[in-house]
Amino acid sequence: MNTQWHSLSSDETLKRLSTCEDGLSTEDVVGRVQKFGYNELQEKAAVSPLMLLIAQFNSLLIIILFTAALISLIFGKLPEAISIITIVIFAGVLGFIQEFRAGKALQALKKMAAPTAIVIRNGKEQEIPSRELVPGDVIKIAMGDKVPADARIIKCANLKVEESALTGESLSVEKHTSAIAGENIPLGDRNNILFAGTSISFGRGTAVVVETGMETEFGKIAGMLQSTEEERTPLQINLDQLGKKLGIFAIALAAIMSVFQIVQIVASGSITADKMMEVFIWGVALAVAVIPEALPAVVTISLALGVRRMVKRKALIRKLPAVETLGATNIICSDKTGTLTQDAMTIRKIYTGGTEYAVTGNGYEPKGEIKAGDTSVQKLPEPLYELLNSGTLCNDTKLIQEDNEWKIIGDPTEGAIVVAAVKGGMDIIKKREESPRLYEIPFSSESKKMTTVNKQGKELIVSAKGALEMLLSECKYIHSAEGIREINQNDIDEIYRVYASFANTALRVLTICGKKIQMELTSFKTIALEANESEAVRNDLDRLIESDLVFYGLVGMFDPPREEVKAAIITCEKAGIRPIMITGDHKDTAVAVARELGILKHGGALSGQELDQLTDEEFINSVDNTDVYARISPAHKLKIVDALMKKGNVVAMTGDGVNDAPSLKKANIGVAMGITGTDVSKEAAKMILTDDNFSSIVAAIEEGRSIFENIRKYLVYLLSGNMGTVFGILITFFLGYSLPINAVQILFINFIMDGLVAIALGVEPPEPGIMNRKPRDTKEGILNGITIKAITVLSVWIAIVTTFAYAYTHLFAEHPAGLSPEQIDAEASTMFFLTLLIARFFNGFNCRSLTRSIFTVPVFSNKSLLVNIVVSVVLTWFLFFVEPLRKAFGLVKITDIGEIIVIAAASFSLLIFGELMKYLFRDTLNKNSNL
Known part of the structure; x- marks a missing residue:
């Protein structure tokens, strides 16, 4: 009804609602239910689990892989088809599980509603389901009760209400019956109003219901929750862009080379069904070689491993992409009570x-x-x-x-x-x-x-x-x-x-x-x-x-500041992160705490009432130099976060109350409190602090930066290996040789071997001084200039050494008499496969750091990499010495000592070449090493 109920006297309120202290009649209630509806939160239709699952498979990369699997199936390449489909389903199910667990904030909000209410109707007290309350109902409340609807107090005795879920402040609020002059009074100052979902901590009272359902303050929060779209993370955007580019490149390259081959076949006049099938298989192999099939699974698994590390640092991640978002965060909007302070008077x-x-x-x-x-x-x-x-x-x-x-x-x-x-x-x-x-x-x-x-x-x-x-x-x-x-x-x-x-x-x-x-x-x-x-x-x-x-x-x-928060604020300054305090407390208190902690740098502080007096343009301009917001409502919080994000900032927002839920959902990274937080705030957030401590956010940001840097490392690793494979295939083609590697071999390297190494790179310890850098520019993309340069240089060298190993078998190796050309091709293909595989192992060590020499990185600081490479070697051994596997992959035994030396030397050269690259480009690498 949008009435300023706090400004009316008790009698004026009763008169405005056409009711009295004896309550409504049964007839009045029926009419008002029809007019105002039931006192419950309305929920929009949710996306069905089936549609959510289907949505996981609508990216261009996934479509290309499905197409490759279909073509493989048509031409009888069952192993390739099964391998590709398995990879796609695995990545899709992981994504479905994460999204299905999200979006439960409204259900948690509903749970906070009082199930029943004591109401006076027809002059008699009775207990009814709270959903049946209507504006004008007179209700009785006492210590321990949950408030069933927004209501104006008309009588009270020593009444105190715990409103922390709504306002964020832990102290119980003393209530009274007197009118409060003024419009747009902050919720925390409306001391003659009871708010739905809050709890009576002391005393008793009588009140008249003024708002129900979606018109209550809780209802408005529910509305904001449903209308607030979750922002996609920089990683999701970057990976989608990368996937599209790689997909288009894979299709274009496969199409061009297939057309080129078909033209050659037509020109030679030897068109046959077998040759056309070879062209399609060749095209599929080329497309598969371009696409890093392991990437979706590796990203998910490495983020999950990052989550495990963050738990040890008191941060629980609810939505995996949020791990990476933390690394780009440049503003932390923090509540005061309990997060920056101890919540202990x-x-x-x-x-x-x-x-x-x-x-x-x-x-x-x-x-x-x-x-x-x-x-x-x-x-x-x-x-x-x-x-x-x-x-x-x-x-x-x-x-x-x-x-x-x-x-x-x-x-x-x-x-x-x-x-x-x-x-x-x-x-x-x-x-x-x-x-x-x-x-x-x-x-x-x-x-x-x-x-x-x-x-x-x-x-x-x-x-x-x-x-x-x-x-x-x-x-x-x-x-x-x-x-x-x-x-x-x-x-x-x-x-x-x-x-x-x-x-x-x-x-x-x-x-x-x-x-x-x-x-x-x-x-x-x-x-x-x-x-x-x-x-x-x-x-x-x-x-x-x-x-x-x-x-x-x-x-x-x-309420004293947490001792460790001052150090965390200093770390924020070094890391280029700006902390902002947003609180429901009084402005003077907020400013004093902010000044003591070192948050008040720009000198700006605004109260909710001052904020309301600003035009939209004035407000947008003010966010750059306002460090403290006090007496803030849920709508204010959402407005602040939205303005900061529109200015290109990556915003982390903390909160523990129901009032925080919309802004937690809106922010790039919503951070709920694990101890004092309501279920609503936890469901709306992407991260939960198990110790309610601001310094844990800073620790989580350090982990987030490290994880993103590691994502870049294994992207360099994956893409340099994939593009090296593609370039090697193209070089051998233009040299007149047959396809040096088949799709199953590529999938084995791309998904199994590369997956193991890339996952290990995902847990690489943080680079020294990672929190002395400014947050990375999210517009830069996941692949920046230096990573593209590294991918290009490394992939060219991989192509050179694999082609050399392949050509060596044809040109220099000694073969037993009577060996057919097909057998020599199989041997050369095995040389290509082994050199590519082992070279990529050494490339894994190269990518442990894109700026530091591998010889300065402690060998055992990433034991996972060593273990995973050993596992990869064992799997390769099985591939060669278990005959059915060897035949299925189209491999042969390599026994010639010269070929073995070529494989070892060519592979190891990648490590030396990587060191040379870092030495030559070190100034450029260091200059561009900011996340």
Whole structure:
């Protein structure tokens, strides 16, 4: 309905919705269901699994391979056909599995909906399925309930709501019934509205439903999720482009050479069916030689191996192409709470007795000390003791240790006070046992304070904590360094000065007060019991307890940055990656944390309201110099990510709440939190951090860069080998020889042998200084100038040595008498095959680094390469010494010592030639080594 419900009073809201506190009638409900529909999320029709599977086989490379298999089948080449089809199906199934697991974010969002709701209809309370709620329904909510729809609060008592799934902020929000002036107020500030999918953490209330289904804030997120297209990764785009180019080249080359052969046959006047079949088989072999059949499987497997390595670095990849995307990332949009910070409120400063104290240590681990200046406080001064004593007693939070990790059970703000007390040497468990609570005035959004009465020894101790403006007016005394005395204006001025200094450094400031009640224990207990029965007695007792308090002091706390994040930010700077903070927290707090971490470089910070005031052009221009976004809505996040991506950036976006899901899906690489993240955010993301730590993103980017560099290495390896084979075939053809290698032999090398070596290159350790380079330009393509140069040079040399080995058998080798030309051709073909195979083994060592000499790369730093080459040698041995295999592949035994020496020398020369290439082109290689 797009009404600013927060700006209306309770009565105005009821009137606008034509309802009342007794709820709707049955007739009203029927009409509204027809008008507004059911209170549920609508889902677009999904792609069927069958269509998803078929989509895996619609690339040009796959079509060419299928065509090659069909031609092989027509001409009775069953081994070739089976080999090609097996490769195609294997790669397609891998792709289907990955995509089928994606796209479950909306289902996870649906699971967050409340199954039932307590509603007032026809003046009576009843429980109904939440999908049957309509605008105008009056609902009742209490602690532990999930909110079933967006609703305007009309009555509440001490109501707190946990909205982290929607806003990203972990602290419970205090709710009230008063109208909030202003339009486009951030969700986190609409404290008179309940949002569907959030949870009631304390208190109870009554509210009128204002939005249902897709019109709720959750519904809007669902709509954005379904309308947001996932961006294809640079690797997917580059591989598609490469596949098309190779496919077109393969078809063109095979067609041209086939036509050339047919012309020769026609010119010679010897056209026969057998010769035409040979032409087709020759064309298929040439096409197969061009295409790196192992590439789809090798890319998938190497990315999967990269995923395994990333798990060890606390990053879980959900979608394989995201591994490579990380390597191109140049912007990280990070949430603040829990990712850049510890999500553990910590007291940093204390003011009491006229002295300002610093508290060391971060998080909930009670490790640290309280210091006055540079001096550690060994014995707590009386004012400081009273402040921590009252803060501990007026407190329901427990500090525990589980699995060597300190945690709190309760409110983070109270947890910070408990930890500070322990740092001050207090035994809080013993203190609470010795000081039982007798009475409590609970916190409320109206009073903004909490007060307790405890029995401590023979005394009755009042302890209060809350907002300064609510407690200072109740203070008649102050605990100075000299003792308790009446408070004066100078004291008040000093308190406000300290409060301002704390607040200006983005500390959350809490006031702590207390006193001793001069009353007999039995008398107090009697009055407390009466207070439970009489509101008048309770009000009188509350006034007695909360009057003439002693001001103990102020505590300033904040959520500290993670210790390791500063180092990660510095690494980002060196790596050319720009971190941006996007948070639902207040602007001052966000700026302070960003400044401390070193994120605030360009000096720009925008709130959600400021962002709304910008024109589209102004906003697009602002993203280049804005480092911090605060009080941001889901739509804002999506807008920010979209603007950054339109400017050509590769954007990683972190998030843990439902509100983050659309932007996580939109970003090049969505990063969800594994600990605090909702199922919705995890399903929308491509990567999950198992430790919720920003530094793990940076570690994952390093892995991503390494993986992309390794992809380039094995592309150089695969394509130089394939093109070397093609050039060798062409050279032998123009020299007048027959086809030197058949399609099955090519497939064996391309898929089995090359696959094993390429997979090993995929796990090559990162090059030194990989995080001291700028992110690679995604427009450059997976094959840049230097890789094309390396492929060209290496492939030419492979063609030369394989052709030489083939020609050697025809021109120089000694053959037994009576050997037929066909047998000599088979021997020459075997020479070509073996030289090509072993040369490509040595080429694998060449490609371990495109810039460094292989003799400077530690031999055992990639054990997989050594193991896989040994496996390849064993498979080759079987190929030659198991007679049925040898015959199936059209090979013969090589026994001539001269031929064996030629194979060894020709193959090994590739390693020497590779070293020469690196030496001659080293300056160019190093200059172009940036990812």
